[in-house]
Amino acid sequence: MNIKHTSFVLLISLSVNTLFAQKDGYWDKERATKKEIIVSARDRFIFKTEELPVGTTEVVYRITLLDQNQEMANSLVSVLKSIPDPTGISQGSAGAVFLLSKISGEDKCKYAIFSNEISASDYQKNGTTTKACYEQNVPVSQDAKGLSVDKSLCILPNSNAMWFGFESKNWIMNQKIVLEVVPWVNTRLSRGWNLENRKLILNQCKTTDLAKKLINPDDFCVCVLDKLQKEYKFQEFQKLLTVEKSKAYTDFGNSCLKEIGTSDKIYSDLRNQAANLVQQGKYAEAIDKIGIIVIYGKANPLDFNTLGYSYLMTKQYAKAIKTLKEGEKIDDSELLIQMNLAHAYLLNNDFKSAKLIYKKYQSQNVTDSISWTQKVKSDFETFQKAGLPSDNFKRVLKLLE
Template sequence: MLFISIFYQSGFAQQDGYWDKERATTKEIIVSARDRIVIKTDDFPIGTTELIYRITLLDDNQKMASSLVSVLKAIPDPTGISQGSAGAVFLLSRISGDDKSKYAIFSSNEQALTYQKSGKMDYACLAQETPLSKDAKRLSIDKSACLNNNTGNLWFGFESSNWIMKQKIILEVVPWVDTKLSRGWTLENRKFVINQCKTSALARKLANSDDFCICIEEKIQKKYKFQEFQNLLLMEQAKVYKDNGESCINETGVSNGVYNDLRSQALNFVKKRDYGNAITQYIRIINDGKATAVDYSNIGFGYIVTKQYGKAIKFLKEGEKLDDTELLVKLNLAHAYLLNNEFRSAKSIYKEYQSQNVNDSLSVTQKIKQDFEVFKKAGIQNDDFERVLKLIEQ
């Protein structure tokens, strides 16, 4: 019934991974009478999330009937074995000797050596203080203090209960490797890449770069093992971030968010009358080919306030090509002409649109008056301001 139960469990929750028989530990240990000994397992492969261990004490003339590796061939994954000794009965060796031994498991060499000297199991992550002739258990990251994502080895300590004769102990440890984690992408390593992404120039443009950086991390994870990525030169890593960033901008739908964030930053600079930095944000949008007519209007206004009238006219004409009906572009172009001593060109625009609104609540006339006040505060004085105001009030 136990055998059937094991397979019943595994059939419903099979995990994506494998028993790594190539890196299983199998050691025959001779423990002298009344002695203590510590045995280090072979290195666990990257991605080890669980393991099965089996301890068997044999008499001199006894041999193991079958290895733990061969037994596990019949068990697809660890879900077929419940935690603790009860679920591991099926794994126990069919034979064992008369001798018994205490044992403990340690997660560091220092803790194991302390045990070997003192016999105290205080630092053990698992302690078996009742002597046994055989035992088997399943350990997992989520339920055992012995394992975590960075565990590379364990140390098994044995204490002989035979005060006269030596003991022969067979230690077998078989790791279960999670296929995805075997590529080295632990939680800590994924966080590392995401945090690196957040320092990139593109990520810093975003108010919330989480989705963007997760997209990049997933693409890197798919192409590289973590150690392979770590072994790249810094300039190679930077290129990987950049190339995947360009792809993720569109895939994650954050493209609009990037440029809306730049627009928000620009508006904040305008409120502080820091038009130079506002212009910089709009230049980024324009250079990426994501500008609207309003963006061209705003950069044109920034150039006007900073007395760069030629540049203002250039960008505002580009804005007209995008949307010839956007009155903010028209109005700023008129301002630029006016301050660039091209009154006739400015006058024709003011007259053509003076009876219209730039939006549902602000008329062209009101907007002109507001803009002239901004220009005056910026130190821009022009005798033609009064001429224009009289013109539009006629």
């Protein structure tokens, strides 16, 4: 009774483990390679495998030399049906022994594997194996191995095939070689988002206008990448027109900015950048930075003040007035906003509106140590140096005497 119970539990355990292993990927029998190759005596021959599917992380291959009248007893694909994943095969030669054909002939050959056609062609011409990703230089009648993308250069991230080169050791008779190659496809990577492709998209994301406005765009671009992976296969995304790609980056970027915006750090960084740019006189760049905060509804009164002031310094007076009025709605007691609003009216040739504000706050301090009049004089000096129209500056200063 106990034995039966133990066996039943063990069977369930094995079934569950197999199920989970198979969820990670699958043997792609549809794109497996099986080819009978005739190699002339003392000759070298190269053969390109079937196209490896996107997401191939491992391959298992089997080479069998047969005598003239021999036939394969079973295929590599049929053997792999009982192996849920490549783990046991890739961990050592013991697992690969199980894959060997039950039948093989007496002939032997050497072989090498290449990751590109040029190196394989060199091998066929002169027997060079210096660029081989794997070489079997001791003649064998059969062999079987597993190769993984992590441990072998035979499977390159964006390569879609492998090249096998065979060298016959017969002096007179031709050789019959059966080559079988079965790829293991990682389900997640089958959408094409391998490490190299993810790096490519992250680098492209960092060149977008939105990412350039952020001090640290890494989190932002990872978010964009996640959304792209869910929406597209890599190959699909690469086939989009340039304008379509740009729209995808913009749409997902806007969405990510809102998500990342749950943390105030990104907006704090933008404020610091904008403040530094204003000090450097780079007002157009400051507008870009602080504008993001305004667009996403995270602006405080001083953000509107910074944006309005930057519009002033770039002679965009109407925009300055509109922006500063938005800040005034939030806090009409912020005198920096009131002063810049007065400046904007003045520079926009609305002396009457400017005069009302200048006179209203004449007796107050803008900060704990700077009076309203001192700040007006300081700003006018800055405006004159920047080449802004100064015809009415003296009139204002007389009002404040």
